[in-house]
Amino acid sequence: MDSKQLYQELILDHNKKPRNWGQLAAASHRAEGLNPLCGDHIWVALKVNDGRIETIAFEGESCAICKASASMMTTSVKGKPVDEVEQLVREFRDMATGKLDVAAQPHHLGRLAVFAGVKDLPSRVKCAILPWHTLHAAFHNQQSASTEGNADPMGLPVTKESA
Amino acid sequence: MSSPALSRQEERAVTRSVDLQRLRADFPILRLKVNGKPLAYLDNAASSQMPQPVLDRLSRYQTQEHSNIHRAVHYLSETATAAYEGARGKIQKFINAREQREVVYTRGTTDAVNLVMHGFGRAFLEAGDEIIISQLEHHSNIVPWQMLRDEKGCKLCVIPCNDAGELLIDDYERLFNARTKLVAITHVSNALGSVNPVKQMIATAHGHGVPVLVDGAQAVPHLAVDVQDLDCDFYCFSGHKMVGPTGIGILYGKASWLEQMQPYQGGGDMILSVTFEKTTYNVIPYKFEAGTPPIAAAIGLGAAVDYLTEIGMESIAAWERELLAYATGQLEALPGVRIVGTAANKASVLSFTVAGVHPHDVGTILNEDGVAVRTGHHCAQPVMQRFGIPATARASFAFYNTFEEIDQLAAGIHRVQKMFA
Numbered sequence: 001m002d003s004k005q006l007y008q009e010l011i012l013d014h015n016k017k018p019r020n021w022g023q024l025a026a027a028s029h030r031a032e033g034l035n036p037l038c039g040d041h042i043w044v045a046l047k048v049n050d051g052r053i054e055t056i057a058f059e060g061e062s063c064a065i066c067k068a069s070a071s072m073m074t075t076s077v078k079g080k081p082v083d084e085v086e087q088l089v090r091e092f093r094d095m096a097t098g099k100l101d102v103a104a105q106p107h108h109l110g111r112l113a114v115f116a117g118v119k120d121l122p123s124r125v126k127c128a129i130l131p132w133h134t135l136h137a138a139f140h141n142q143q144s145a146s147t148e149g150n151a152d153p154m155g156l157p158v159t160k161e162s163a
Numbered sequence: 164m165s166s167p168a169l170s171r172q173e174e175r176a177v178t179r180s181v182d183l184q185r186l187r188a189d190f191p192i193l194r195l196k197v198n199g200k201p202l203a204y205l206d207n208a209a210s211s212q213m214p215q216p217v218l219d220r221l222s223r224y225q226t227q228e229h230s231n232i233h234r235a236v237h238y239l240s241e242t243a244t245a246a247y248e249g250a251r252g253k254i255q256k257f258i259n260a261r262e263q264r265e266v267v268y269t270r271g272t273t274d275a276v277n278l279v280m281h282g283f284g285r286a287f288l289e290a291g292d293e294i295i296i297s298q299l300e301h302h303s304n305i306v307p308w309q310m311l312r313d314e315k316g317c318k319l320c321v322i323p324c325n326d327a328g329e330l331l332i333d334d335y336e337r338l339f340n341a342r343t344k345l346v347a348i349t350h351v352s353n354a355l356g357s358v359n360p361v362k363q364m365i366a367t368a369h370g371h372g373v374p375v376l377v378d379g380a381q382a383v384p385h386l387a388v389d390v391q392d393l394d395c396d397f398y399c400f401s402g403h404k405m406v407g408p409t410g411i412g413i414l415y416g417k418a419s420w421l422e423q424m425q426p427y428q429g430g431g432d433m434i435l436s437v438t439f440e441k442t443t444y445n446v447i448p449y450k451f452e453a454g455t456p457p458i459a460a461a462i463g464l465g466a467a468v469d470y471l472t473e474i475g476m477e478s479i480a481a482w483e484r485e486l487l488a489y490a491t492g493q494l495e496a497l498p499g500v501r502i503v504g505t506a507a508n509k510a511s512v513l514s515f516t517v518a519g520v521h522p523h524d525v526g527t528i529l530n531e532d533g534v535a536v537r538t539g540h541h542c543a544q545p546v547m548q549r550f551g552i553p554a555t556a557r558a559s560f561a562f563y564n565t566f567e568e569i570d571q572l573a574a575g576i577h578r579v580q581k582m583f584a
Contacts, residue, residue, distance in 0.1 A: 007528065007582060015583075038523050038539055039553030061553065063521030064583070124527060 006117040006124075007064070010072075015064035020074035024057040033060075033134030033145045035126050040066045044134045052081050063127050065118065070131035072112055082139060084108075089132045095119070096128050179482075186474070187563050189214035200533030203568035208353050208381060208512055208559030209537050210403045213467070217406060220466035224459050232458055233432055233449075247458050250465025251448075257468045258398065259389040260415055267421070267448040268456050271412035272380040273303040275399035276347070278414055278451060279376055280307040282424035283397075284345070290316035292344040295368075297322040297330055298549055299352040299359070302542040304378045308347060322348070324549060328355040328504040335364060339371045346375040350382035354543040354557065355504025356487075356512030358382070362393050369394065374420065380404055384561070385483055385510045387476040390415050402460060406561075407467030411460035414451070421447040428453040479562040483511040486560040486569065493573040499580060503555050511560035514541075517576060520583045522556040528582065529556070532575040534568075 024030075027045035034041050042060030046053050056078055058070045073092075077085045091107050094100035098119035100107060107113075118128045126147040137145035187193050192212045195202040204212060224246060230239035232247050248263075255263045269275040284307075288294070294308050298321055305319075312319055320343075322335045330348075346368045350361050365375045374396035382388055384405040390398050397420070402411040416424075426433055426444055430453035435443040444450045471479065490513050494500050499518035517525050526538035537557045540547045547553060558572055 007524070012582060039547075041553075063523040065524065121527060124523065127523065 006115075006121065008114055010111065010114050011064065011068040014068035014071040018058075018067055018071040020057045020071065020078070021059055022057050023059065024055060027057075029138040029141070031134050031138035031143060031145055033130045033137070035062075035066070035130050035147045037147075038063065038127065040127055040130050042066065042070055042131060042134060044070070044131065044138055046135070046138060048082060051083075052079060053077050053085060054079075058131065062130070065115075065124055065127040066130050069115060069128045072114075073131045073135065076110065076112060077135070085135070086139065088112075089136050092132050093129055096125050183482075183563070183565060187565075189216070189470075190563055191215065191218070193563065197533040197535070198531050200531075201571075203532075203534045203564075203571045205558040205560060205564065205568065205572060206535045206537045207384070207561040207564075208404070208541075208557065210409070211384060211406050211561050212563070213406055213408065213463075214470055216470055217408070217463050217466045221408065221459055221463045224462050229459070231455055243458055246462045246465075247456075250462050250468075253465045253468045254413055257472065258383070258413075258415055259391050261391060262418060264447050265415055265418050265421065267414040267416065267451045268461050269399075269412045269414050269451075270410055270457070271401040271403070272378060272399045273412075275397075275412055275414035276303055276376070276378065277307050278427045279397050279399075279416070279424075280311050281427045282451070283374075283420065284308070284311045285314070286423075286425045288315055288317055288344050291318070291342055293318045293320050293338075293340065293342045295320045295322060295335070295338050295343060295346045295348075295373075297335075297348050297359070298324045298545055299328065299330065299355065299357060300347075300349055300543065300545070301353050301378065301380070302544070304347055304349060304376075305545070317344075318342070321545075324357070327506050328352060328357045328546075329506045330357075330359055330364075332360065332364070336367055339368075339373065343371060343373050346373055347378070348375070349378040349380075350388075351379075351385065351510045351512075352504065352543070352546065353381045353512070354541040354546045354555070355506065355514055356381075356509040356559075357504060357506035358386070358508040358510055360508075361395070365394050381510060381512070384471075385476075386480050396420055402464040402467065405464075405467055406470060407464040408457075408460040410457045411464050413464075416447075418447060421451070424451075426450050426453065430454045432456075474562065482562050483560055486564055486566070487511045487513065489566055490558060490560065490569045490572070493569055494576070497573065497576055497580070500576060503550055503552065512557060513559070514555040514557045516552060516555055517579055517583075520579055522554040524583070525556045525576070525579050528579045529572070529575040532571060532578065534572050534575045536572070 024045035028048045030045040032043050040062035044058045046056040056074045091109055095116055096118050102113040102116045115128050118124050133145040190212050228242045230243045232244040251266050252263050255266050320338045322330050324330050351358050361377050368375045376397035377395045379398050379400040383400040396417050398415040400413050403409040433445050433450050433453040435445050501516045503514040522538040539554050
């Protein structure tokens with residue numbers, strides 16, 4: 001695929017000006033996400049009130065795909081009930097891994113469909129998914145999420161990086 | 164070609180460009196287009212490409228010579244054995260080993276280091292003994308020694324490097340003591356390109372009575388290596404980084420060491436006789452080559468050595484120096500690009516970061532322009548930690564690369580910067 005399709009204005013904008021960036025003192029849930037092979041490292045903190053995400057924040061060091069995905073995740077899930085968000089987590093993962101065709105199948109991803117192109121770049125899928133894994137880990141009171149091995153809460157196949 | 168309008172320098176440049184085009188024609192894969200753009204393959208430190216003579220040799224073996232080696236008396240087995248052992252002889256000459264039996268076939272550099280860890284380390288090291296490695300090592304020259312450390316209770320001592328990526332030799336000399344049993348160092352850093360003064364470092368170690376293993380994976384493809392001149396005890400390298408196939412590598416070891424060492428794996432071909440009571444091991448190098456080896460790959464490596472020899476390692480090194488100098492200039496001219504690894508003596512590796520852009524984004528966008536670079540930690544996380552960065556993008560050049568490909572790289576980086584501005 002053409003990287004222009006992936007690095008669209010929306011993604012570049014969220015990378016440059018990430019929304020909900022920073023820490024959250026009064027968080028009810030938090031988790032750390034690490035993509036050890038490429039070094040993406042983020043922290044997600046959120047406050048759940050009455051079954052809804054009242055507020056959410058993230059920070060960390062990562063590539064543009066990961067940062068934009070995290071930023072757009074926070075804007076999409078704020079105010080939503082937890083069960084709806086868990087549905088979004090599943091749909092986002094399915095889109096990124098090519099199991100959900102956003103053009104042909106029903107979904108609730110809205111503008112997040114901008115990440116559909118990542119499915120054609122296997123080495124970058126994990127960058128896009130990491131924030132969502134981390135959010136999932138936070139819901140389940142796991143302290144950390146990784147895109148590798150046993151620490152991967154979503155059980156994605158592990159790929160190997162060579163010399 | 165000789166026109167009065169051309170100066171001698173220009174004439175040389177024209178001649179060289181004609182030679183380069185002829186040489187590139189040997190590499191079918193370089194004719195590929197990626198994303199509609201001509202491929203600029205700048206990931207040679209990860210793996211190089213194979214020229215037609217190597218591909219032809221592999222094909223000839225598979226279609227006319229294949230059988231198992233060292234076994235049967237029939238025609239094909241003898242042909243395959245002769246080709247396999249013939250390749251060993253070519254490799255011996257290429258690195259100037261004293262004897263052919265000092266050349267052990269392995270699966271690659273990693274396998275060679277692990278062989279020495281098992282055969283030498285497990286046999287001769289004890290609790291409290293020390294192994295010196297360096298800050299610049301690839302994981303394959305760290306992890307085996309950590310495994311040995313944890314098994315035996317040994318200690319790893321690390322030679323630090325300066326901000327240019329050069330090892331601090333004074334610190335190295337201070338690491339030796341009565342417990343030092345092995346030095347395991349890289350000849351050329353895969354992440355930064357630094358060429359370490361291994362000859363001098365080996366002399367220092369020998370002054371303390373300590374043997375030295377050199378990881379030569381990034382050196383053998385780029386400079387003339389003479390293991391007798393270096394006087395190293397072990398030298399490890401891989402076929403697929405020197406225009407040969409994957410799945411084959413070499414452990415050079417001084418015969419005196421190899422003879423004392425324990426076999427790494429047991430099985431067929433590494434024995435002289437087997438009864439249920441006792442097995443007598445084969446002589447070196449066969450003692451270390453259990454089972455059916457990658458025969459085709461070994462023969463292919465022999466053809467790769469012929470190919471490199473014909474061009475000449477001096478010519479290869481000279482052209483790669485020019486490529487590195489040109490690429491360094493092109494990247495230095497781009498504001499926001501930082502070159503990581505600025506050793507005075509460097510092989511053709513250029514690691515860099517682009518301000519405000521993660522290396523993985525750089526790599527994905529360069530791929531769009533047909534430019535293949537490696538991004539990540541390059542299996543050398545301690546190097547990244549030393550420089551305080553998670554990753555770099557790395558362009559690594561081979562003798563078949565051109566200035567035009569470097570221009571393609573520079574233009575690609577410029578496009579990355581515009582996208583992220």
